[in-house]
Amino acid sequence: LCVAQDDFDFFYFVQQWPASYCDTKRSCCYPTTGKPAEDFSIHGLWPNRNDGSWPSNCKKDSSFDESEVSDLIRRMEKDWPSLSCPSSDGVRFWTHEWEKHGTCSLLNQRQYFQTALDLKQKSNLLQVLNDAGISPGDFYSLKSIKDAIEKGVGYTPFVDCNVDQSHNHQLYQVYLCVDSSSLDFIECPVFPHGGGCGSRIEFPSFSSSSHDEF
Numbered sequence: 001l002c003v004a005q006d007d008f009d010f011f012y013f014v015q016q017w018p019a020s021y022c023d024t025k026r027s028c029c030y031p032t033t034g035k036p037a038e039d040f041s042i043h044g045l046w047p048n049r050n051d052g053s054w055p056s057n058c059k060k061d062s063s064f065d066e067s068e069v070s071d072l073i074r075r076m077e078k079d080w081p082s083l084s085c086p087s088s089d090g091v092r093f094w095t096h097e098w099e100k101h102g103t104c105s106l107l108n109q110r111q112y113f114q115t116a117l118d119l120k121q122k123s124n125l126l127q128v129l130n131d132a133g134i135s136p137g138d139f140y141s142l143k144s145i146k147d148a149i150e151k152g153v154g155y156t157p158f159v160d161c162n163v164d165q166s167h168n169h170q171l172y173q174v175y176l177c178v179d180s181s182s183l184d185f186i187e188c189p190v191f192p193h194g195g196g197c198g199s200r201i202e203f204p205s206f207s208s209s210s211h212d213e214f
């Protein structure tokens with residue numbers, strides 16, 4: 001019996017809230033392409049198995065090739081910026097995501113990045129939250145955030161929280177699940193293990209994060 005090591009059942013599509021990446025003890029560095037807009041941005045599109053495990057680094061000889069996505073770079077700079085330090089143009093982050101997760105996706109590089117960009121647009125998370133009266137700069141319950149996303153996107157998200165420098169739990173990442181063949185949202189077969197949220201969650205505004213480095 002031959003069991004492939006790189007098989008998977010679905011994707012996690014993970015979006016991050018930049019202000020919550022930046023206002024932690026670790027801080028952040030704005031991309032060389034400029035301070036990101038106050039919007040969710042893409043962390044990654046991650047193949048995952050129903051038992052919670054996941055394949056990674058499936059093709060050791062495939063490295064990110066900017067020329068294959070040259071027509072997507074503008075959108076990637078806007079919707080998939082890298083906030084880690086030192087400041088970068090995103091290529092290091094995209095390379096990491098492609099090599100670790102993308103090479104296991106059965107998609108080519110163009111399809112992988114295009115799919116993620118389209119899923120961000122389709123989920124329209126910030127608008128969906130705004131429509132439910134949830135906007136940056138205030139505190140909300142986990143349930144109200146999850147209910148708003150479920151209503152707006154149509155599927156139950158997993159919400160991952162981190163902690164800011166004042167020890168507030170805050171909305172950090174939103175996981176949605178994606179069918180491996182239709183590349184459309186589905187209910188999650190299994191939820192990830194993420195940072196606990198508690199009952200009162202900050203949805204911080206970018207402008208209030210005062211510890212950004214340049």
Ligand code: 5GP
Nearest residue numbers: 012046047048052053054055100101192193
């Ligand atoms: P962290 O420990 O910060 O949650 O995750 C570190 C890295 O492990 C992530 O950037 C991601 O690459 C990978 N990872 C964490 N949790 C999951 C998961 O549930 N599924 C998959 N496919 N990758 C994960």
Ligand code: 5GP
Nearest residue numbers: 016021043044081082083084093096097100
């Ligand atoms: P993962 O392995 O969890 O998919 O991705 C996390 C890796 O990407 C870490 O090495 C992290 O330093 C790097 N990285 C670069 N820019 C970002 C960013 O904007 N957000 C996150 N979460 N990780 C980033």
Ligand code: 5GP
Nearest residue numbers: 142146157158159160161194195196197198
């Ligand atoms: P239940 O799913 O039974 O409502 O919640 C079980 C536990 O998981 C509760 O402590 C609840 O706060 C937590 N929980 C439910 N959904 C999420 C989520 O999306 N993110 C996080 N971090 N915790 C969750």
